[in-house]
Amino acid sequence: MELRFPDGLLYSPTHEWVRVEGNFATIGITDFAQREMGELTYIELPDVGDHVEAGQPFGVMDSVKASEELYSPVSGTVVKVNNQLVDNPGLVNQDPYGDGWLIVVEMPSPDEVRGLLTAQSYVEMLRREGRL
Amino acid sequence: MGEFVRLLIDEPADGAWNIAVDEAILRAASVRWGITTVRLYMWCRPTISAGYFTRLDEELLNRCKRDGIDVVRRLSGGGIVLHDDEVTYSVVFPKSLIGECSVLAAYRLISKGVVIGLRRLGIEARLVCDGLVSADGQDDEVRACKESHKRLSDQFCYAVRSPTDIVVGSMKLVGSAQARCKGAILQHGSVPLRWDEEMLCRLFGNGIIEGRAFTSLEELLLNKPSVDEVVEALCIGFEKAFAQRLQVGMLSEEEINLAIKLMERKWIFRCE
Numbered sequence: 001m002e003l004r005f006p007d008g009l010l011y012s013p014t015h016e017w018v019r020v021e022g023n024f025a026t027i028g029i030t031d032f033a034q035r036e037m038g039e040l041t042y043i044e045l046p047d048v049g050d051h052v053e054a055g056q057p058f059g060v061m062d063s064v065k066a067s068e069e070l071y072s073p074v075s076g077t078v079v080k081v082n083n084q085l086v087d088n089p090g091l092v093n094q095d096p097y098g099d100g101w102l103i104v105v106e107m108p109s110p111d112e113v114r115g116l117l118t119a120q121s122y123v124e125m126l127r128r129e130g131r132l
Numbered sequence: 133m134g135e136f137v138r139l140l141i142d143e144p145a146d147g148a149w150n151i152a153v154d155e156a157i158l159r160a161a162s163v164r165w166g167i168t169t170v171r172l173y174m175w176c177r178p179t180i181s182a183g184y185f186t187r188l189d190e191e192l193l194n195r196c197k198r199d200g201i202d203v204v205r206r207l208s209g210g211g212i213v214l215h216d217d218e219v220t221y222s223v224v225f226p227k228s229l230i231g232e233c234s235v236l237a238a239y240r241l242i243s244k245g246v247v248i249g250l251r252r253l254g255i256e257a258r259l260v261c262d263g264l265v266s267a268d269g270q271d272d273e274v275r276a277c278k279e280s281h282k283r284l285s286d287q288f289c290y291a292v293r294s295p296t297d298i299v300v301g302s303m304k305l306v307g308s309a310q311a312r313c314k315g316a317i318l319q320h321g322s323v324p325l326r327w328d329e330e331m332l333c334r335l336f337g338n339g340i341i342e343g344r345a346f347t348s349l350e351e352l353l354l355n356k357p358s359v360d361e362v363v364e365a366l367c368i369g370f371e372k373a374f375a376q377r378l379q380v381g382m383l384s385e386e387e388i389n390l391a392i393k394l395m396e397r398k399w400i401f402r403c404e
Contacts, residue, residue, distance in 0.1 A: 014314055036234040042185040060184060065296045066235040066310035067184045067209040130231035 003031045003132070006097055010113050011122035012073035017097065020113055025074045028101045029061075029092060032126060037063040040089040045070075045103055050078045052105055054112065059102065061089070070102065074112040080104035137370065139378040140171040141363060147179035147204040147215070148398035149391065153383065154320055155207045155311070155398075156391035157224045160384065162313035168225040170245075170370045170378060172363050175215045177202065177403075178331065183210040183309060187286045188400065195335050196403070203400040206320075210309030211289040213322055214335065219362045221246065222320035223370070233317065235310060236261050239296045241373065242319045246298055246306055249369025250323075253361065255352050257305055261295035288336050290346035303347040323366070324348040326356050 005011070010018045015033035019026040034040070042062040052058040052072040059070040081103050085091060092100035107113075117125065126132040142153070150173055157169050179202040182188050188203070192212075196203050201214075223242045227233045230241055243259040250257040289307040298306035298321075308321030327348050332340050350356035371378050383391070 038235050044185070062183075062185045062209045063235055065208075065210045065239075065294050065308065066312060067207065068312035069314075071314065129228065131233070 003035065004097070005030065005032075005119040005123055007119050009097065009119065010073070010116035011119065012071065012116055013125060014071040014073075016071060016073045018073050018113055018116060020110060023076075023107050023110055024079070025076065025105045025107055025113065026101050027073060027103050027105060028096055029070065030122070031096050032131070034093050034096045034100070037061060037066065037068060039063055040092050043085045043089045043092065043102070045081050045085070046078050048078055048081055052076060052078060052103075061092070072105070073116055074105055074107050076105040076107040076112065078103050079106045135376070136167070136379040137374055137376045138167050138169045138381040139367065140169060140173075140381060140383065142171065142173040144174040144176040146176055146402070147181060147202045148395045148402070150175060150179075150215075150220070151181060151204050151206050151398045152391040152394040153387070154222045154224075154318055155394050156387045157222070157383070158207070158311060158313055158316055158318040159390060160387050161224050161226060161316035163315070166224075166226060166316065168223065168229065168374065168376070169381075170367070171222045171224075172366060173220050173222070174218070174359060175220070178214065178216045178328075179204060180335075181206050181213045181215060182400070183208060183212070184311070185209065186211055188212070189286075192335065193400070197401065199331070199334060200403040201335070202402045204398045205400055206309065206311070208309035208311040208318065208320065210294075210307070211287055211292055213289045213307060214332065215322060216324075216328055216331065217326045217356075218322045218324045219359055219366065220320060220322055221366055221370075222318060224316055224318045227312075227315050227317060235312075236295065238310060238317050238319060239308070243296070243298055243306075243308065245370035245373035246308075246321065246323070246366065247369070248372050249362075249366040250298070250300075250305070252365040252368055253349065253353065253357060255300055255305070255349070257298050257300050260293075260297050260299055288332075288340060291336075291340060291344075293345075300347060300352055303345055305347055305349075305352070323362060325359070325362065326350040
């Protein structure tokens with residue numbers, strides 16, 4: 001199935017996406033990232049109130065015999081966590097940009113997302129790296 | 133890939149150091165494009181390593197304490213491994229080494245080296261997910277393994293079938309796990325020279341060996357090979373898989389310092 005990279009979202013080089021609404025950033029992993037990992041079996045996420053730092057790990061996901069760290073594309077405070085993923089991490093595989101969202105972060109300023117990639121530049125990066 | 137693959141052959145060490153060194157190499161490689169590293173190592177006493185998400189039950193931990201078996205936590209996925217009479221391999225490589233670096237693609241690359249090495253020893257091994265008809269790996273054998281993995285991820289790794297196992301016939305010989313950070317991937321796995329069935333039963337119960345579907349080099353070759361023979365065969369295997377020569381090297385100062393920092397976090401407990 002063809003991978004999807006919706007316009008209107010921002011993307012990080014470590015394969016997370018961000019949906020910005022004011023000072024709030026909803027974060028998930030891209031369709032490319034979920035396909036690379038295969039069927040997810042566990043996801044560890046931060047708690048509400050935790051601080052996350054741009055470029056630093058904020059969680060870990062696990063598929064069949066592989067774990068991978070999740071990196072926050074922005075800095076800020078975690079205000080929501082997708083608790084549905086505890087029982088059903090496969091939601092990330094099924095709907096990475098919808099029900100498979102991971103966390104919502106309140107950013108000190110929307111400037112936090114400066115430097116993230118558009119869908120087009122993310123796809124170009126994947127092509128340059130020979131991964132698409 | 134660089135011009136060569138760095139080779140580290142380490143003396144037997146305790147569990148926390150062994151696991152911390154693998155993670156230190158991965159973390160150092162993940163922040164800068166590094167060379168590929170192949171590390172071969174042993175364990176100075178029996179040790180259980182648990183996967184990142186493995187839940188360890190109290191009874192097993194008590195049995196480990198009773199029997200003087202160390203317990204450590206890996207960064208990688210997968211279940212519970214008993215490291216005893218084995219050679220452990222670890223490979224850290226930049227994701228740029230292969231265009232498609234999905235979990236299964238990375239397993240195929242690294243396991244190729246292990247499989248070639250085993251063939252040098254006279255063992256016809258294969259990676260379960262290799263040679264599948266469908267590109268997404270969704271054949272029946274892999275699907276069955278995934279189901280098994282989901283049910284038994286907190287169990288002894290060798291009692292669970294996975295698409296990433298290296299098998300001989302229907303017997304599991306090599307279990308492996310991966311950890312992935314930014315730009316690099318670590319894969320490590322166990323090549324058991326001999327299983328101590330008594331120890332397995334004491335830890336996991338008698339059921340673990342009844343009709344077991346895992347094996348060792350000694351059982352397959354009817355003679356236990358030496359550590360040196362296995363190390364040499366694996367070196368040849370990785371050299372062929374990467375089409376690069378292996379060059380004996382050492383840990384950098386950065387990797388050593390990082391491993392020292394990580395080591396304390398790796399212990400669940402130690403028995404001395």
